[in-house]
Amino acid sequence: MYDIVVVGAGMIGSAAGRYASSIPNLKVCLIGPDEVTERNIDDPHDVFGAYYDEGRITRSTDPDRVWSILARRSIDRYREIEKLSGIKFYEERGFLSVGTVGNAYIEQVQQCVTEQGIRCNKDVRKLKEQFPYLDLPRNDKWIFEMSQAGIINPRRLVNAQQKMALKNGCDIVRGIVNKVTRCVDNNGDYVMRIQTDTGEECVAKKVLLAPGAFTASRDLLGTDLVPDVYLKPTNVCLAEITESDAQMLRSMPAVTYFGKGNKGWWDDIASNERGNSGFYMLPPIRYPDGKYYLKLGNCPEFQGNNDIQTAADLKTWYCLKDETVLSKALGRLIQTLIPGVKMKSFKPDRCVIVETPTSRPYLDMLHSQLGLVTGGNGWAAKSSDEIGRLAVGMIMGGIQDEELTADMFTTRYKMRSQSKL
Numbered sequence: 055m056y057d058i059v060v061v062g063a064g065m066i067g068s069a070a071g072r073y074a075s076s077i078p079n080l081k082v083c084l085i086g087p088d089e090v091t092e093r094n095i096d097d098p099h100d101v102f103g104a105y106y107d108e109g110r111i112t113r114s115t116d117p118d119r120v121w122s123i124l125a126r127r128s129i130d131r132y133r134e135i136e137k138l139s140g141i142k143f144y145e146e147r148g149f150l151s152v153g154t155v156g157n158a159y160i161e162q163v164q165q166c167v168t169e170q171g172i173r174c175n176k177d178v179r180k181l182k183e184q185f186p187y188l189d190l191p192r193n194d195k196w197i198f199e200m201s202q203a204g205i206i207n208p209r210r211l212v213n214a215q216q217k218m219a220l221k222n223g224c225d226i227v228r229g230i231v232n233k234v235t236r237c238v239d240n241n242g243d244y245v246m247r248i249q250t251d252t253g254e255e256c257v258a259k260k261v262l263l264a265p266g267a268f269t270a271s272r273d274l275l276g277t278d279l280v281p282d283v284y285l286k287p288t289n290v291c292l293a294e295i296t297e298s299d300a301q302m303l304r305s306m307p308a309v310t311y312f313g314k315g316n317k318g319w320w321d322d323i324a325s326n327e328r329g330n331s332g333f334y335m336l337p338p339i340r341y342p343d344g345k346y347y348l349k350l351g352n353c354p355e356f357q358g359n360n361d362i363q364t365a366a367d368l369k370t371w372y373c374l375k376d377e378t379v380l381s382k383a384l385g386r387l388i389q390t391l392i393p394g395v396k397m398k399s400f401k402p403d404r405c406v407i408v409e410t411p412t413s414r415p416y417l418d419m420l421h422s423q424l425g426l427v428t429g430g431n432g433w434a435a436k437s438s439d440e441i442g443r444l445a446v447g448m449i450m451g452g453i454q455d456e457e458l459t460a461d462m463f464t465t466r467y468k469m470r471s472q473s474k475l
């Protein structure tokens with residue numbers, strides 16, 4: 055019998071698997087499928103991860119102090135994880151926030167930088183000189199987080215966490231969990247039974263669920279309640295550039311923009327009633343096909359209304375590769391932002407973000423043997439190490455932390471009948 059089974063070997067689950075297995079004498083198992091090589095609507099495989107990519111932005115600045123702490127603690131450990139695993143996943147390229155003066159986003163970033171003493175450069179003239187290839191509005195506020203920020207490779211971070219978990223003695227099972235139940239064993243003790251969709255079974259004293267967007271799509275919770283989350287479909291555009299242009303852009307930081315933008319930016323991208331919208335952009339990254347891509351996504355709050363209502367919708371969103379109006383608009387925007395570089399081709403990609411009404415991750419015990427962690431809100435890749443660590447603390451007896459308390463991660467539930475997933 056395992057002490058802890060972690061369900062979901064994605065960003066948070068893999069970190070949790072590593073932390074749980076680092077506790078002496080604890081028998082731990084991490085269960086989750088590998089990334090499928092081809093997402094295909096006709097294939098029976100219907101569970102996917104939000105980390106299937108080569109780049110995620112990392113930064114300490116965040117309008118919410120809790121997210122800022124989660125990020126800072128994780129970033130502080132990146133180099134150690136790289137060293138211990140032998141897998142490099144972090145590039146400290148810096149993070150540039152730009153926004154219309156007075157806009158809530160940029161003013162909150164400013165406040166966070168000041169309150170937390172984060173080293174930044176705010177001199178627009180100098181930053182324009184440093185990043186001459188970026189065509190961002192000169193009259194906006196620019197805040198450049200120079201260190202402890204940049205990009206991580208989420209696939210490689212997941213690999214690193216799993217490699218260390220294996221070293222700690224964690225079992226890793228490649229499967230999809232279909233059902234988790236609480237039952238009484240021959241000794242009269244309550245135990246958790248975990249069944250995979252290929253009919254394999256194991257038992258554990260405790261289960262930690264970390265299945266990302268797929269929490270409600272299988273029988274994992276053993277109750278009529280499901281977490282109150284909104285599954286937000288997201289589009290990104292990958293713009294292929296030449297290797298020499300990638301070289302030319304080698305100093306480029308990760309960028310996030312919120313505000314009015316330049317003329318034409320939001321023509322085909324949703325904006326709010328005040329004419330503000332936003333995007334994030336990653337510097338050139340070499341993808342597994344050997345080509346270099348810049349990646350641009352518009353900020354989740356401006357994604358439009360492609361509601362995911364059912365498990366079938368979730369699968370369809372992940373598997374379809376058609377170019378949407380939005381992904382074409384993102385391609386046009388990226389060319390406008392870096393006018394000196396010719397984009398060779400554009401490739402759309404899709405993913406799903408788990409939004410919570412609190413905008414924070416959910417960390418909760420459904421009962422003394424079943425814990426849940428989900429609700430990345432589109433920001434958890436960079437902070438997955440600390441969220442995984444907290445989740446293990448929670449399942450081992452409660453979050454004991456001077457700065458972060460359980461009430462900061464309160465989970466809201468709704469009736470399964472209110473959710474078609």
Ligand SMILES: Cc1cc2nc3c(=O)[nH]c(=O)nc-3n(C[C@H](O)[C@H](O)[C@H](O)COP(=O)(O)OP(=O)(O)OC[C@H]3O[C@@H](n4cnc5c(N)ncnc54)[C@H](O)[C@@H]3O)c2cc1C
Nearest residue numbers: 062064065066103104111231265266405430433434435436
């Ligand atoms: C387009 C996009 C851009 C993003 N950009 C950023 C960014 O720049 N910076 C940032 O910090 N974050 C970013 N994020 C968010 C980040 O990727 C997620 O918050 C993070 O991956 C969430 O981690 P997770 O472990 O909760 O879920 P996931 O990483 O999705 O992992 C869940 C895992 O559970 C598995 N699973 C599901 N159901 C089962 C089951 N029944 N049995 C077994 N396994 C199961 C899945 O296969 C998956 O591997 C972005 C997300 C998207 C979609």
